[in-house]
Amino acid sequence: MSVKQKIIGINGDEAAAYALKQCKVDLLSAYPITPQTIIVEKFSEYVANGEVETEFVTVESEHSAMSVCIGGAAAGGRVCTATASAGLALMHEMVFVAASHRLPIVMTVANRALSGPINIHPDHSDSMAERDSSWIQLYAENPQEVYDTVIQAFKIAEDPTVQLPCMVMFDGFIVSHTLQNVSVLPDNIVDKFVGRRRIPKINVMGREIEYKLDVKNPLTMGPLALFDYYFEHKRQQEEAIRNAKQVICEINDEFAKISGRKYGDGLLQPYGHEDAELAIICLGSTAGTARTVVDEYRTKGIKVKVIRLKAFRPFPASELKNALKNLKLVAVLDRSGGYGAIGGPVFNEIRSILYDCKERPRIVNYIYGLGGRDVTPKLIKKVYEDLEDILKTGKVEENVKFLGVR
Amino acid sequence: MSEKQVKPGWKSIPIGGVCWKSSEEYSTGDWRSNRPILDSDKCTNCLICYIYCPDSCISWDGEKITINYDYCKGCGICATECPVTAIEMVKE
Incomplete structure (x- = not known):
């Protein structure tokens, strides 16, 4: 049974900050960048008011922010940072170092387009550029889910079978700056759910010691x-991120027990008619817009579906194969380009897993919403209309289309 | 140099690329492609090689010098600097 919760009006950034406060992070190091700034601003208020005991480290760049996080996590602390766009790009080198050191850092990313032209609005080009860093990548849809996912992220990252950092993404402005009534759990419930950071034991020179920097049990991290x-x-990292899949599902269930909120199986969130032949697959806030269209179609008796991909890394291949098996046509919506590739990154992954399936839907790709180009229900309807045409004629004119571009 | 050992696989090494054994156990000598061979008849024990060796692989026990092939990477500085050409570099 879920516990009684308080409802507060906060935006996505504030929801992230609130969750970080309740997770009692030992260290936060970040550099301000729109649209993430409110997270760190809000958190600095908690620090100034003495509401947290967190070590708050201001730095001169995101490269340093991630470096500080690596040091803090290596010393055994629960550590977090927040960034977006160019900030994440500037971290790039240390993002890989954090993962290869197997440090369960949590990073909230308010998705924003990468320059150029310079742009502060949402698309997924920043986090997609880090998709092969062996970080867990979870895309949240709204402020409520940001709050819920940040809490879960620590538990997933710190799981003994995982021990990898986790990024929690949400669309800049659309989620980061939009107020929602967010149900928040009592502090003690979150504390009990997340617990203290568990540090794995490793065997160094014949001794079982904790994997952390400790003068009493010296070890060398980050050698050649x-x-x-x-x-x-690298093979170990692959195993760890594969393990994360089951952990994400278990923690999604466990969190549902205390909060009453569940996001599909934790990896995928399908919505719409069970017998639908047409479906849209997307990440983040677009799913909400697509759901309103699905509802409208439902009243007209048209059976369509939207599948929101919450986990992009680890990629839920078997779950997606299962979710897609009875569909005839699938449109994958990518909010980042795949320049010189055949479509966007989500499309590529999904088309790749379908190759193994005997019966598979046809699949088309739409690149959309780059640099914050608005995604309206009308635009989503255009996709379903295209799918209906393809179903009727059996012809696909273009596999990869640019939705909403002039 | 010590015999080649079978290295452990990904399932049996600690996470995070941490050093799990002493650097003494890491025989960097297997990087070597040229091996320095000392002709002790020619050697005058001047110890120039001992001073120049960047890896401290040449030791002096008060009577003669010895080369530690576990760590010698075969740079050849000793052979170049030897004033009596007592050290020859031989392909491994």
């Missing part, structure tokens, strides 16, 4: 590993 060992470490 050339052709003789680098590959083995």
